[in-house]
Every structure is written in structure tokens, then in C-alpha cells.
Amino acid sequence: MKGIVWLLLLSGAVPSSAATHVLSLDSCRAMALRNNKQLAVSELQRDVATNMRKSARTKYLPHVSAVGSYMYNSRELSILNDRQKGALSGIGTTATSGLAGSLQGFGEGLTDAQKAALDEALKVFGTTTDQALGNIGAQVTGLASALNAEGQKVVDAFRTDTRNIFAGSVMVTQPIFMGGSIVAMNKMARLGEQMAANGIDAKRQQTLFDVDNAYWTIVSLKNKKRLAESYLKLVGRLDSDVQKMIREGVATRSEGLSVKVRLNEAEMSLTQVNDGLVLARMLLCQICGLPLDTDIALADEDSCSLPTADATVYGSHSDAVNNRPELQMLQNAVDISKQATNLLKAGNLPQVALIGGYSFSNPNVFNGFQNKFGGVWSVGVLVRVPIWNWGDVAYKVRAAKGATAMANLELAEAREGVELQVSQSSFKLSEAGKKLTMAKASAEQAEENLRSANLGFREGVIQSTTVMEAQTAWLKAQSQKIDAEIEVKLSQVNLKKALGTLDD
Incomplete structure (x- = not known):
């Protein structure tokens, strides 16, 4: 038994997944900013711009x-x-072939007496003429072989063996002066990052604007739902009274049918308000990144009268020009266009860079022709001076200046539009405040007229049609009061967006 009790207690302590989520305006804003996909895209665009800025900085480095x-x-x-x-x-064979032939002819041309004389003379050396000639011939043959070998060495030394070639180099380039192109690129990259940040602000303010509009629309519809329910009760009570009067014979069926028609209209109005309220809640869930079927309730939707003490929004045209991210983005576009012009002008200026490196190859020719790796260090200055390009750069600079002029005109037009928007929003807020004052007075008067009509009807001095007219006037006055309250809120939102202070 105790186990069952504890199980019931625990099941009651666990929150239901279908529980109603009560959301304030600030919580709706926070969820929308956290879950908005377009805002996430803008964040990624800013990351891209940041990396581009960092990339541009590397152009200064070697x-x-x-x-x-x-x-x-x-x-x-x-x-x-x-x-x-x-x-x-065959240089040795060629050089000694004549000498070998001469020795052979010399030996064959000797007479016996000459040969005998030479033999007698060579006895001192312990040899004969034939032996001496043989020794000389052998030496000549050896000399021919040696010369042939040396000639072959020369042939081998001149062999290149370039079938397999390996080569490589490591180069270092340090820009010295690039005509201002690197400076212009870095400024453009920084401006691009600022434009991306301004784009985030623009998406952020648009998201907050959508949230506020959806939020106060739901509050308006919830108030109109209560109004429709109250009106339905009034008409229902009148219908009940008229039916009793018909049964007593003091009212006609025509009056009863008229009240029935008005009752059906009240029921249809309530149905339309309920449908609109469901769709408005789905829209707010979509903006906040919640499932569309999430059961939500707003902190201000049960308020019978919306607070309007903060109906005044402070700001001026100069504040709007300084705060509006759209204008800042257009100013960024103008500045980027100017830097693009400077970048193009660099094409007509000389460029200077310091270069150095180490090159190697196999085979190499640094110490004769060698089949091994060899390399050399080198350092120098590279200078590029444009001489003639048929006015290509000048035409591009003129086109860039034209683009800058167009961007300035768009910026000026946007500023005028923002100033007009601020003025219109200010007038609309002032007008909404006046409407609210009149609507409250009308609602009080309609409330009093309805009370008097109901009292006269119960006393039998006023017909049902007069009561229905009073009920219709009361419904209209209360509806106008709700619309005026919401219009004040939405006018505040519009003016803050026009001033660029919607985040405040």
C-alpha cells in the first residue's frame, strides 16, 4: 500500500511533457535569437570575413x-x-699507327752489314737489333693502349646521363612595396568584417521585430477572445431573457430570431478569434525555434489592460543614422568601393620584392657534370614597373569611381528614407497614444450605455433591439480599446526599429 502511495506521489511530481510553457517577451526574444537560422548564417558569414581579414594580414609577411x-x-x-x-x-691507335709502320719498315730496310753493325753496337746493352725493335714496338703498342684509355676517359667525362633528372628549390619572397595593393586589401578585409557584423545586427533587430509583433498579436487576440466570450455571454443572456418574454407573450418571435442571429454571429466571431489565436501561437513558436504544436502561454496575455507608461520612445534622426545597421552596411559598401579603387590604382605603380632561396638538382654542373645532388644559394631584388597597358587600369579605376558614386547615392537615399521612417513612426506613436485615450473614454461610455440598456430592458422600458445596439457598441468600443493598446505597443516597436535601438 505504501509503495502505491509513493508511486502516485512520484508520478504527480514528474512534469508532463504537454505542460503549458509560460513565456515572457524577453524569453521569446532569447529563444528566437538562439534558434534563428538566418542569424546563424550571418554568424558564419562573420567568421568567413574574419578569416579573410586574417588571410589579408599574411600578405605583409614573407x-x-x-x-x-x-x-x-x-x-x-x-x-x-x-x-x-x-x-x-682510338686516339692512341691513330697516333702510334704511323710509328709502328716506320719501325717495321726500318727493320726490313736494313742490310745485313747494317744489321750486323747494329747488333755489334747493341751488345753493350745486351740485346740485338730485332730484340730492340721488338721492345720499341711493344712500348708503342702500350702507349697506344694508354692513349686510347685516356681518350675513353674523356668520352666518359663528357657523358651527361640526363635520363633521370631531380630538381628542387626553396624560395622566400618578402614584399617591399606593392603599389599600396596590400594595404587596400587589408582595409577591404576589415571593412568586410565590419559589414558582416552589421549584417548580424540587422538580422538580430529584424528577428526581435518579428518576435515583438507576433507576441503582441497573440496578446491582442487573447484579449479579443475574452471580449468575444463576454459578448457571447451577453447575447446568450439576452437570448434567454427574450425567449422567456416570448413564452410570456410580451415579445415577438421576430425579436427572438434577431437575437438568435446575433448569437450565431457572436459564436462565429469567437471561432474566428480562436483559429487566429492558434495560428498566431504557431507563428511565434516557429520564430522562437519551438515545435509548432508546443502549448505556450504568454506572460502578458491575461492582462486586462496593457501597460503603456513607457509609450514615449526617445531618439532623434541623428541617432537613427548612427545606430541603424542597414546604413552602416551601406557606409561599409562605400568604403570598400573606395579601397577597390586604390587596389586598381596599384596596377600602374611599381612593385618591389626581396627574393632569396636555395636551388638544387641531380645531376648538377657546379663542379663539372656530376650525377649527385648539388645546390646554390641566391638572393636578389625583383622590380616590376608597368610601362604600357593601353589604358586598361585607367578604365578600371574610372569604373570603380562610378561604383563608389552609386554607393554614395544609395547611402544618401537610404538616410533620407530612415529619417522619413523615424518621423512617420514618431507621428504614428503619438497618434496611437491619442487613439488609446479616446478608446478608453469610449469604452467607459459604452460600458455605461450597456448597463443602462440592460437595466431598462429588465424594467420593460427598452426593447431588445436597443439592448443589442448597446451590446454592439460595447463590443466595438472594447475592441477598439484593445486595438489601440496593441497599436501603441507595435508603434513603440516600429519606432525603436527605425531608431536602431530595438535591442534596448
């Missing part, structure tokens, strides 16, 4: 780049042709 390559060639480059290669490879 940039380092590395390049590497490999190439395979089907044939290698040859400095010597085939005939030169053959001549160098």
Missing part, C-alpha cells in the same frame, strides 16, 4: 615556397657526336 620535380628522359643528352667519341677512344 612567403616561403618549395618546389620539387623528377623527370625521366628516354634519351640522354650528348655533347660529343659519335665520330668524336670514336676519335677520342
